[in-house]
Amino acid sequence: MRRKDHYYYRARREGYRSRAAYKLKQLDKKFGIFKGAKAVLDLCCAPGGWLQVAREGVGNEGVVVGVDINKISSINGVTFICGDIVKEETLNRVLSVCEEFDVVLSDCSPNVSGIWSVDHERQMFLARASLEIAKRVLKNGGTLVIKAFQGSEYASFLSEVKQHFGFVRTTKPEASRKTSAEMYIVAKNFRRL
Ligand SMILES: C[S@@+](CC[C@H](N)C(=O)[O-])C[C@H]1O[C@@H](n2cnc3c(N)ncnc32)[C@H](O)[C@@H]1O
Structure with a gap:
């Protein structure tokens, strides 16, 4: 089991469903993710920490939609879709x-196997599926925040993202565990090709 750290206890105290909420808060502080945003789609959203932060980010008038293969308990003002992001029917929903x-x-x-190359490949598959969905649903000028595990496919994935966005930065928020190979790609100014 993972060590319970400062962010774990802080999330419990402040009513967030995951310590991951602080990663998104830190990314928002640095890059203004929700500035002017009225509609947010959160892929792989369970248990819902990012959804809570997105809800705060867009305010009461905004639309927040979350998708995950696992169910979550409801969040006020959030539409949740239980589905696999890889399936076309989920995008239609x-x-x-x-x-x-x-x-x-x-x-x-992904469900981690413990074999690094396998886990990297599986995670990249989900990241690519997310990029495809973003390309279908983002407004011109829109923003994508996407987690990617560093590994052999990371550089080529980053180049793919760069083809579609005017501004791309990679970053590791303080709340991301030092031991984790995850990076966050923040891509702004989406351009439909
Ligand atoms: C790290 S958690 C997300 C945490 C979330 N951002 C939060 O703040 O609570 C990763 C999620 O990816 C979801 N997931 C993995 N494969 C998926 C798929 N094919 N379709 C939808 N969700 C998937 C898992 O069910 C898991 O809930």
């Missing part, structure tokens, strides 16, 4: 709620 988003978030992690 998202589009039936909202056709265009200002921000797409993706914090996907």
Whole structure:
């Protein structure tokens, strides 16, 4: 089991469903993820820490849609879709709620096998699926925040992201464990090719 750290206890104290909430808060502080955003799609959202932060980010008038293969308990003002992000039918369900988003978030992690190359490949598969969805639903000028495990496919994935966005930065928020190979790619100014 993972060590319970400062962010774990802080999340419990402050009512966030995951310590991951602080990663998104830190990314928002640095990059203004939710500035002017009215609609946010959160891929791989369970248990819902990022959804809570997105809800705060867009305010009461905004639309927040979350997707995960695992169910979550409901969050006020959030539409949750239980589905696999890799399946086309899941995208269709998202589009039936909202056709265009200002921000797409993706914090996907596969079931880890413990074999690094396998886990990296599986995670990259989910990150690529998220990028494909973002390309379908993002407004021009929109923002994508996406987790990617560093490994052999990371550089080529980053180049793919760069083809579609005017501004791309990679970063590791303080709340991300030092021992974790995860990086966060923040891509702004989406351009439909
Ligand atoms: C690190 S957690 C996300 C934490 C979330 N950002 C939060 O703040 O609570 C990763 C999630 O990816 C989801 N996931 C993995 N593969 C998926 C898939 N194919 N479709 C949808 N969700 C998936 C898992 O069920 C898990 O809930």
